[in-house]
Amino acid sequence: MATRMSMCQLNINEETVGVLFLINILFKKYMILVNKEKGTQQQDKLRSEKEPPLDKGVIPWLGHALEFGRDAAKFLNRMKVKHGDIFTVRVAGRYVTVLLDPSSYDAVIEDSVSLDFTRYAQVLMDRIFSLQLPHHNPAVEKALTKQHFEGGSLSCLSSTMHCHLQSLLLQAQRPCHNQTDWNTDGLFSFCYSLLFRAGYLTLFGGEQNNNRTDPTDVYEEYRKFDNLLTKMARTTLKPEEKRTAQSVRGRLWELLAPAGLGEGSGSSPWLRDYRHLLQEEGADEETQRRALLLQLWATQGNVGPAAFWLLGFLLTNPEAMRAVRREFSSISEQDSAKCPLLDRLQHTPVFDSALEETLRLSAAPFITREVVQEKTLQMANGQEYQLRRGDRVCLFPFISPQMDPEIHQEPQRFKYERFLNKDGSVKKDFFKGGRRLKYYTMPWGAGTNGCVGKRFAINSIRQFVYLVLSHLELERCDSEAQMPEVNSSRYGFGMLQPEGDLAIRYKPRHSH
Numbered sequence: 001m002a003t004r005m006s007m008c009q010l011n012i013n014e015e016t017v018g019v020l021f022l023i024n025i026l027f028k029k030y031m032i033l034v035n036k037e038k039g040t041q042q043q044d045k046l047r048s049e050k051e052p053p054l055d056k057g058v059i060p061w062l063g064h065a066l067e068f069g070r071d072a073a074k075f076l077n078r079m080k081v082k083h084g085d086i087f088t089v090r091v092a093g094r095y096v097t098v099l100l101d102p103s104s105y106d107a108v109i110e111d112s113v114s115l116d117f118t119r120y121a122q123v124l125m126d127r128i129f130s131l132q133l134p135h136h137n138p139a140v141e142k143a144l145t146k147q148h149f150e151g152g153s154l155s156c157l158s159s160t161m162h163c164h165l166q167s168l169l170l171q172a173q174r175p176c177h178n179q180t181d182w183n184t185d186g187l188f189s190f191c192y193s194l195l196f197r198a199g200y201l202t203l204f205g206g207e208q209n210n211n212r213t214d215p216t217d218v219y220e221e222y223r224k225f226d227n228l229l230t231k232m233a234r235t236t237l238k239p240e241e242k243r244t245a246q247s248v249r250g251r252l253w254e255l256l257a258p259a260g261l262g263e264g265s266g267s268s269p270w271l272r273d274y275r276h277l278l279q280e281e282g283a284d285e286e287t288q289r290r291a292l293l294l295q296l297w298a299t300q301g302n303v304g305p306a307a308f309w310l311l312g313f314l315l316t317n318p319e320a321m322r323a324v325r326r327e328f329s330s331i332s333e334q335d336s337a338k339c340p341l342l343d344r345l346q347h348t349p350v351f352d353s354a355l356e357e358t359l360r361l362s363a364a365p366f367i368t369r370e371v372v373q374e375k376t377l378q379m380a381n382g383q384e385y386q387l388r389r390g391d392r393v394c395l396f397p398f399i400s401p402q403m404d405p406e407i408h409q410e411p412q413r414f415k416y417e418r419f420l421n422k423d424g425s426v427k428k429d430f431f432k433g434g435r436r437l438k439y440y441t442m443p444w445g446a447g448t449n450g451c452v453g454k455r456f457a458i459n460s461i462r463q464f465v466y467l468v469l470s471h472l473e474l475e476r477c478d479s480e481a482q483m484p485e486v487n488s489s490r491y492g493f494g495m496l497q498p499e500g501d502l503a504i505r506y507k508p509r510h511s512h
């Protein structure tokens, strides 16, 4: 009994020491934040009444950083209810003015003098890709990319993409020895893996070409990298995750090293020109590889997830699936001698509306600018606000226009025909507060910094869905299963990704 008592006391003492130790660490961390906070207090005192309402949060210096990182959509909706369409929040020592009125977005998007796109982009480039491009000219790079992703060059890229998608889909069917056996997979993995590998082969070259890097290796490493991406951007990696991130990044740099090096690399003309531009700018080999990973992310990171949401919504909405199938069937039946398939696939109003609706529900980028000189922001309702130099401005179109119930009725529901008029033409008239909106959905950003790859991305997703629906019988493993929840830590980083996956099964369709 006496021994048990003393052991018990010992346990209490050990626990007490542990708790005190923890309190000590937390107190030290808190004091670090309080000291950092002192640096910003002077700024707070100077804030004028003409500035948007400021919400600092309760944690010194960090402000709202934790809530913002956990679920930005939920947090910003809460702030919108509290403050309205414009407010400033403190996030890890920075002041971020959030604007949620789509009628006023042009005041931000069209001002490239007071508001700068590249500075914050460079911060992220450094955090995520460990990349600094010292003599880099973003305007020259953008002009180069644009030139390769439009007109005749776009047609060539889209037709190469089509070939790769077709052959990868054929390979995906091979595991079933018997043509009547089903393959099982998660829909997200299925879409991401196929589109990533086809996109990689089209733009970067790879095993089927001369640089001998296996696209599956690149995909598998990239997925590990992608899973850590939001934490890298927020600098919240745990020590173990930091080590993983560094090694995965290093492995990807190695895998990408041969891409874009001359005609023999099998890479697209775009990548060869891009690599040439980097060389002209004086970037060394190491920097070039890091820049290639950035381009891999920009070109491959959103297309697969977008295709997942679209196919998922079609599988869980039979009426929408029937309408898209009907449209695709009528395209297949047309005479290929008169018009090649890829040209016929350019006129698909039903599919286009279903895709637009998918992106409305699942594209959630932040559009962020840094205030480089003081600016008076004029809202559409006539109100004016001062924006302070050094602060950031952030638009979050996901909340408004995309999920705004005043603009889109029942915004949580997938309605494939939302962007179609009764006569089948494209619907472009959407209103808020009686005003017709220029921006009623904004998955591609807008203005000079809008997405350069939009047409290529749309073509790729359309070809993929067309090929999957015409070559495969595809269904949910559980016919009652619904779409998985959103991974809420990804708000702000382009296309959303699911928490978990939707189990599917597929086999070759017999009519082919």
Ligand code: HEM
Binding pocket: 142, 145, 149, 298, 299, 300, 302, 303, 306, 363, 365, 366, 367, 368, 443, 444, 445, 446, 448, 449, 450, 451, 452, 453, 454, 456, 457, 494, 495
């Ligand atoms: C579903 C697929 C995609 C989505 C939803 C998407 C979305 C976006 C968005 C929202 C931006 C603007 C970011 C901002 O304003 O801060 C952007 C920029 C960009 N996108 Fe995409 N994108 C997709 C696919 C692609 C593809 C396939 C390419 C390949 C060329 C691409 C290339 C780019 C580039 C180069 C920029 C930067 C433009 C600049 O520097 O101003 N994107 N994208």
